Amino acid sequence: EDQVTQSPEALRLQEGESSSLNCSYTVSGLRGLFWYRQDPGKGPEFLFTLYSAGEEKEKERLKATLTKKESFLHITAPKPEDSATYLCAVQASRDLTQGGSEKLVFGKGTKLTVNP
Amino acid sequence: EAGVTQFPSHSVIEKGQTVTLRCDPISGHDNLYWYRRVMGKEIKFLLHFVKESKQDESGMPNNRFLAERTGGTYSTLKVQPAELEDSGVYFCASSYGHFRSQYFGPGTRLLVL
Numbered sequence: 001e002d003q004v005t006q007s008p009e010a011l012r013l014q015e016g017e018s019s020s021l022n023c024s025y026t027v028s029g030l031r032g033l034f035w036y037r038q039d040p041g042k043g044p045e046f047l048f049t050l051y052s053a054g055e056e057k058e059k060e061r062l063k064a065t066l067t068k069k070e071s072f073l074h075i076t077a078p079k080p081e082d083s084a085t086y087l088c089a090v091q092a093s094r095d096l097t098q099g100g101s102e103k104l105v106f107g108k109g110t111k112l113t114v115n116p
Numbered sequence: 117e118a119g120v121t122q123f124p125s126h127s128v129i130e131k132g133q134t135v136t137l138r139c140d141p142i143s144g145h146d147n148l149y150w151y152r153r154v155m156g157k158e159i160k161f162l163l164h165f166v167k168e169s170k171q172d173e174s175g176m177p178n179n180r181f182l183a184e185r186t187g188g189t190y191s192t193l194k195v196q197p198a199e200l201e202d203s204g205v206y207f208c209a210s211s212y213g214h215f216r217s218q219y220f221g222p223g224t225r226l227l228v229l
Contacts, residue, residue: 004158031215032215034217034218036220041222042222042223043120043207043220043221043222043223044159044207044220045220046217046218046219046220049217087159089159091215101161101164101171101172101174102147102149102164102171102172102211102214102215103149103161103164103172103174103175104149104151104159104161104218105161106158106159106160107158108157108158109158
């Protein structure tokens with residue numbers, strides 16, 4: 001069964017204090033790994049998709065990386081507005097005609113708080 | 117461009133009643149997904165439509181849940197009769213094409229008393 005584990009569950013940083021969030025996964029063939037940001041009372045907001053080990057993507061202060069077993073979301077010099085829950089999800093590469101699915105399997109998320 | 121919209125934003129019902137949730141995907145998106153998160157748990161997949169057809173309904177918990185997508189546009193998710201354990205946040209997402217990024221709506225918060 002596909003599984004995603006995110007750590008830490010919660011992280012408090014001071015403004016400007018860089019850090020990384022971890023997403024470990026087990027999946028029988030990875031099609032894609034997705035990072036989302038979720039603010040309280042809102043739906044997940046798409047950030048990145050990573051498809052293969054070694055791939056990296058950046059957006060403002062965020063950089064996502066991928067290995068064969070885990071992904072990291074690096075946050076450089078965070079600001080208070082980066083405070084949110086960051087969700088990681090995987091999608092397996094099983095063929096749709098062989099009973100595959102496009103479903104995303106989510107982790108529980110990391111709640112990030114950045115203090116001014 | 118408008119994002120995924122969901123209605124209602126909140127719903128409070130009593131056990132045994134019926135509730136219908138609605139999702140309007142991003143215009144032109146042929147794929148529509150339903151997910152839910154119950155208290156303290158991760159977001160979990162319910163089902164996936166491609167246009168008006170159910171591609172994958174492996175996550176539907178039981179036959180009290182009925183999803184439809186008439187005409188391949190908006191979708192409804194009906195819970196009948198609702199049970200206490202159905203409380204949670206129901207998210208809808210949409211995408212264009214296979215295995216593309218899924219864009220989520222704001223969710224419907226359902227409380228069954």
